[in-house]
Amino acid sequence: MMTHKIILAGCGGMSNEWLKYAAERENADIVGLVDLYEKQAVKRAKEHGLNVPIFTDLSAAIEETGANLVFDVTIPSSHKQIVTTALQAGCNVFGEKPMAESLEDALEMIKLTEQTGKRYSVMQNRRFLKKIRALRQTLKTDVIGTVGSIHANFFLGPHFGGFRDLMDHVLILDMAIHTFDQARFLTRADPVSVYCHEYNPPGSWYKGNASAICIFEMSDGSVFSYNGSWCAEGLPTSWESEWRVTGSKGTAKWDGIHHPIVETVDESNQDGFMRSYHRMEIPDTWEGREGHSGCLDDMFDALEHDRLAETDCTDNIKSIAMVLGAVESAKTGNKIEIGI
Known part of the structure; x- marks a missing residue:
């Protein structure tokens, strides 16, 4: 060994x-x-x-x-x-x-x-969670059909102190990469372009912009939207974000805490202005460890079996490209093409 x-x-x-x-x-x-x-x-x-x-x-x-x-x-x-x-x-x-x-x-x-x-x-520890793995597997099985859009809401108010309080793009640079990487993980798609509006709302204790809205076009034709703030006091989301994925046959949701749920169109009842739906909760099936331990398990296993880790730099550069593209868009006010 x-x-x-x-x-x-x-x-x-x-x-x-x-x-x-x-x-x-x-x-x-x-x-x-x-x-x-x-x-x-x-x-x-x-x-x-x-x-x-x-x-x-x-x-x-x-x-x-x-x-x-x-x-x-x-x-x-x-x-x-x-x-x-x-x-x-x-x-x-x-x-x-x-x-x-x-x-x-x-x-x-x-x-x-x-x-x-x-x-x-x-380290992208938020990939290594049982419930996000369950959601990813469900999307892979075509339960909700072809994915058209994926949406993430992230609203928290952490008071770190230290270097984060002084960063120019604290939310996007220090935190949003987790959510951006999760979006790539869930969709198995990579970024094509981004438009980002970044701002610092009243009451913020950060020097730089602590809130942002981003729209990404992805390589599979879907759209990923991100709406987040790191200075939102009250009614917080989870650190894993709140997710909604819409497909051609239905919708999947995950609040970042409980089991994801799916609603698909009831094909046996096509009458009426609004269709009826079948709802199901997505169970955990992944047996790996979660969080930092799960990510480190994969990193060590990759070294010991001479393979690339799931979060190897050659893959992770696509997530950092989303971050840097969003920052560039916020600075210029323009839609930015992401060429990775």
Whole structure:
């Protein structure tokens, strides 16, 4: 069995899930922590009972520990530097989203994986949920017919503090990629174009725009609409968003919490102004683990069986292209073609 010697980069980030996972996995060991702020790394090491060296430089950490895998949980602006350093040093990388702050950077990172023969996969934990997997499988079976449109509503009011409060496009850059990636996952389609209106509503505690409405044309001819806010107080949606998928035979809905439901036209009763429908609840069938654990399971399995992870950078670039296209559209006021 392959042994994974892991460096965790960015100890001040959301690293608890990653550390817990590594501690549980028999063939994985944390061999070092890296953070520009050494105190953050010391704190994280104490929290998890880790007796490992602490570094402020990733290259030195990899060289001294012999690491072959880097967990990148740094802030988005550091991802390119961390991933590039790790790949060039001969390490595979599992990283937090988004993979890059520009499409050019993302393409350079993919090119580097090809040059080094190493893998870079991105954490998209919201793909790895039983209920979204159930909804995806139902759409695949043609229960609601050909999908014409998919709609996601996302309304929450988290008070993070820190770097998010200062980001220019906080909702789109830091959070919407989850929903955009889920839309690709559900439809098995990729983005063709986007129009986005971004704004910062009254009462927002963010410097940048914390709300947005986006319309994506997808490669299968369907339309994906996103309506979201990260400064919406009261009546919150789930973090998984609220979903409605309309097809030629019916509609599927998922509130992000409970089982998805489907209503299809009752073919035995075609009379009347409004048709009658059959309703059913979609059961769970996927047996994998959920969230971060499920995504990390897939990443490790991909390395150990020499295949691409579901969230490999070569796939995830299509989700980040949706993000960056939406930002460009918001800036220019124009519809943007997405050429990935």
